[in-house]
Amino acid sequence: MTAHQQTEHQQPHHESVHHIGSLFTYALIFGALLIGTGLTVWAAFQNIEVGGISLNAPIALIIATVKATLVVLYFMHVKDSSRLTKITVISGVFWLGILLTLTMTDFLTRAWH
Amino acid sequence: MSTAVTDVVVTETHVMPEEHYLNADHSLKSWLLTQDHKRIAILYMLTITFFFFVGGIMASLVRLELLTPAGDLLESDTYNKAFTMHGVMMIFFFLIPSVPATLGNFLIPMMIGAKDLAFPKINLLSWYIFVVGACFGLAAMITGGVDTGWTFYAPLSTTYSNTNVILTAVGILIAGFASIFTGLNFIVTIHKMRAPGQTWFRLPLFVWAHYAASIIMVLGTPVIAITLILVALERGFHIGIFDPRLGGDPILFQHMFWFYSHPAVYIMILPGMGVISEVVTTFSHKRIFGYKAIAFSSVAIAVFGFLVWAHHMFIAGISMYAALIFSLISFLVAIPSAIKVFNWSATLYKGSVRWNTPMLYAFGFIGLFTIGGLTGLFLAALGLDVHLTETYFIVAHFHYVMVGGMVLAYLCGIHHWWPKMTGRLYPELPAKLSALLVFVGFNLTFMPQFILGYLGMPRRYHSYPPEWQVLNVLSTAGASILAIGFLLPMLYLVWSLKYGQVAGPNPWESTGLEWETSSPPPSHNFHETPVVTSEPYNYGEKEGEV
Incomplete structure (x- = not known):
């Protein structure tokens, strides 16, 4: 089944070239996160309704999702990482989607009364 | 059909290698x-063996209580704690790490031709984290226990139980990180550290099975961690998440709990299936039937396993539309599992089958797992589930999968690779006797529980009507035989460390890189980097020949 090779064992092929973003980019993202936090606080004190349905929670969740995306892309360097890393991150989000979607098949169709 | 051959008898005289990983340094x-x-x-193996026996003691208490119809040995509260701690110890501190953290840890680098896992320090860290988590679990048990059942259903766990819920949850949370680290390490190692020529379709099926289980570990475990944190927050700070009185929804807990805990069944069983693939092909001395089908069925089980969790909740109050969807998808999981069973059976065809102990365990696995899997279809059926769920039918079903499947696979793997791990052979006769006792004891324990469940005996009660006593006595008698079957390997395996026959590098004449190095292997596994030049399980047949 095998032959043998005299060389030293292979090491994991670390993708050692990390693209480090500029200080300006980090400051920009940090600023965006602060604005997001401010928006969250502001939105929490507003009574946002459309057709009698409160939109406070969806708005807070949308802001939080945007902030998390910025952190993952820039501060965790996923934007400049390999395709494998990106697939791994997308898999996590996809699995979260499975949890939410299939749970909603119950919550949205349950006889609440 | 197959050609039955007697045991493999190692007649060559071998000597232990001078240097190996066990004698590299003797200090603590x-x-x-x-x-x-x-x-x-090895550290993991010793740790989980300890917790297996702790869980076993709890099981013994449960079975002894059920020997008579009256609740005369344990008060109902104590009984609740006994079955809860049995479940917690067995699932979180034995079954989940069993094959991956012991055999997976030991074998995956060797099977792919690497000298270690990708992150050796994280590997050691995972063991320490596991021990810390397990100590929390043990402390919870010693200081009063927990009585919610291993499922921690809300609002019992968040509001009404006055036992050590948070302490146990913290233990499971911490141990969960060990599981994530192990899974992460396996995924990176399999992607990045394969030997030259070791392509994906030359990987042993044991590695494929662990890869699939690792995906679940990494993607599923964080959800149980978050769920348990939410339980602690609600219990400690009365935040309304699961308790309806606080505006929460108890069924949300079940959704989140089973999103992890159903796939966790596959964290447990997939590595066991990997063991069986290796053992069946080795002891049939024949190429595995349907390599790619088995490999992809592992991944399919991992993916489908995430889509079926609410079949645990059909009577919990979920909508009937959701129940229909989950019932339908649950039936689909049977397909990849059946593919494996059919392919293992087909591998035996025209093979030179040898009846060594690992093969006995493998046969036990195939039969018992099939019963466990098929009775799962009963429970996936909406109408039948209403009658059978929360009865002893459920208890029997998941023990056929977890014990009849997973524990037998673990014992199968331990026996199969014992010569590789220790350099010595276990004694065949007591090992076969133990395999027989486990098989007989297991069936005597759990087959009556299918009938009890069908008759309507509910689980989690310490007393029952007298007409069910005969079946319960049979079950407890079976548990005694099973206990002897589990204790015997402890004795003869320890005995073999000193007195067992020296095994040599490849006592089973198996293919696979791990058998090409010495037994026990050197610290860095191989003296020279292996280069893989052919498919796995190449026993000399022509391509396409069965």
Whole structure:
């Protein structure tokens, strides 16, 4: 089944070239996160309704999702990482989607009364 | 059909290699700070064996209580704690780490031709984290226990139980990180550290099975961690998440709990299936039937496993539309599992089948797992589930999968690779006797529980009507035989460490890179980097020949 090779064992092929973003980019993202936090606080004190349905929670969740995306892309360097890393991150989000979607098949169709 | 051959008898005289991972350094420090995946596997093995016996003691208490219809040995509260701690110890501190953290840790680097896992320090860290988590679980048990059942259903766990819920949850949370680290390490190792020529379709099926289980570990475990944190927050700070009185929804807990805990069944069983693939092909001395089908069925089980969780909740109050969807998808999981069973059976066809102990365990696995899997279809059926769920039918079903499947696979793997791990052979006769006792004892324990469940005996009660006593006595008698079957390997395996026949590098004449190095292997597994030049399980047949 095998032959043998005299060389030293292979090491994991670390993708050692990390693209480090500029200080300006980090400051920009940090600023965006602060604005997001401010928006969250502001939105929490507003009574946002459309057709009698409160939109406070969806708005807070949308802001939080945007902030998390910025952190993952820039501060965790996923934007400049390999395709494998990106697939791994997308898999996590996809699995979260499975949890939410299939749970909603119950919550949205349950006889609440 | 197959050609039955007697046992493999090792007649050649071998000597132990002068240097190997066990004698590289004898100090305690060298073990506690080791980064060698093989030593870490041994540390895990010793730890989980301890917790297996703790869980076993709890099971003994449960079975002894059920010997008579009256609740005369344990008060109902104590009984609740006994079955809860049995479940917690067995699932979180034995079954989940069993094959991956011991055999997986030991074998995956060798099977792919690497000298260690990708992150050896994280591997050691995972063991320490596991021990810390397990100590929390043990402390919870010693200081009063927990009575919610291993499922921690809200609002019992968040509001009404006055036992050690948070302490146990913290233990499971911490141990969960060990599981994530192990899964992460396996995924990176399999992607990045394969030997030259070791392509994906030359990987042993054991590696494929662990890869699939690792996906679940990494993607599923964080959800149970978050769920348990939410339980602690609600219990400690009365935040309304699961308790309806606080505006929460108890069924949300079940959704989140089973999103992890159903796939966790596959964390447990997939590595066991990997063991069976290796053992069936070795002891049939024949190429595995349907390599790619088995490999992809592992991944399919991992993916489908995430889509079926609410079949645990059909009577919990979920909508009937959701129940229909989950019932339908649950039936689909049977397909990849059946593919494996059919392919293992087909591998035996025209093989030179040898009846060594690992093969006995493998046969036990195939039969018992099939019963466990098929009775799962009963429970996936909406109408039948209403009658059978929360009865002893459920208890029997998941023990056929977890014990009849997973524990037998673990014992199968331990026996199969014992010569590789220790350099010595176990004694065949007591090992076969033990396999027989486990098989007979297991069936005597759990087959009556199918009938009890069908008759309507509910689980989690310490007393029952007298007409069910005969079946319960049979079950307890079976548990006694099973206990002897589990204790015997402890004795003869320890005996073999000193007195067992020296095994040599490949006593089973198996293919696979791990059998090409010495037994026990050197610290860095191979003296020279292996280069893989052909498919796995190449026993000399022509391509396409069965």
